[in-house]
Amino acid sequence: DTEVTQTPKHLVMGMTNKKSLKCEQHMGHRAMYWYKQKAKKPPELMFVYSYEKLSINESVPSRFSPECPNSSLLNLHLHALQPEDSALYLCASSLRTSGSWSYEQYFGPGTRLTVT
Amino acid sequence: ELKVEQNPLFLSMQEGKNYTIYCNYSTTSDRLYWYRQDPGKSLESLFVLLSNGAVKQEGRLMASLDTKARLSTLHITAAVHDLSATYFCAVDIVDAGGTSYGKLTFGQGTILTVHP
Numbered sequence: 001d002t003e004v005t006q007t008p009k010h011l012v013m014g015m016t017n018k019k020s021l022k023c024e025q026h027m028g029h030r031a032m033y034w035y036k037q038k039a040k041k042p043p044e045l046m047f048v049y050s051y052e053k054l055s056i057n058e059s060v061p062s063r064f065s066p067e068c069p070n071s072s073l074l075n076l077h078l079h080a081l082q083p084e085d086s087a088l089y090l091c092a093s094s095l096r097t098s099g100s101w102s103y104e105q106y107f108g109p110g111t112r113l114t115v116t
Numbered sequence: 117e118l119k120v121e122q123n124p125l126f127l128s129m130q131e132g133k134n135y136t137i138y139c140n141y142s143t144t145s146d147r148l149y150w151y152r153q154d155p156g157k158s159l160e161s162l163f164v165l166l167s168n169g170a171v172k173q174e175g176r177l178m179a180s181l182d183t184k185a186r187l188s189t190l191h192i193t194a195a196v197h198d199l200s201a202t203y204f205c206a207v208d209i210v211d212a213g214g215t216s217y218g219k220l221t222f223g224q225g226t227i228l229t230v231h232p
Contacts, residue, residue, distance in 0.1 A: 033218065040225075041224075043222055044222075045221075048217070096218075104149070105149075105161075105218070107151075107160075108158060109157070110157075112156075
């Protein structure tokens, strides 16, 4: 089973709301990722978790707060977002991140976020 | 900073024709991925290329990697309408010791349209 699931599929939130995106995988992967993708642009890496620890933060504003409660679950907590944060948020997972080998990333279906 | 450039960015092809998408990158890496994305959907992994000279084929698509030239190609043979999508290459950054950290940098994407 090479499936990464994400909920919700769509989310509309106001600039003062707090919401969370959820990502889950049951492939035994120990690396999980958050990407942001604007329309007609490539995905941009936001965060990388390796063995439930944050290993890469690509200078993402603090209004985005990631959390990895266990090896199967990744959350992205959202607070006080701006309209320009509207995008498709993609979660991915891979067997590992680091090492002398490169591990294929499997992407979830994404959450389409609209900030009003 | 790693730069990944694809060309062309837009490709309109007739069914049955052949064409090649190019992916150039600016720093040493022997780890390159090709993904496909349909409109409004997530990324589907097509090819994983992990060494110089790697060549992989699946159906009408063939990908290759030349690490000396820092170039990967995605060749389309006898295009069909079902191949219409956006294609991304992505490069995995490795450090001087050859260690990967799962930090993918994507090209801009090539929007492929196949018409009768």
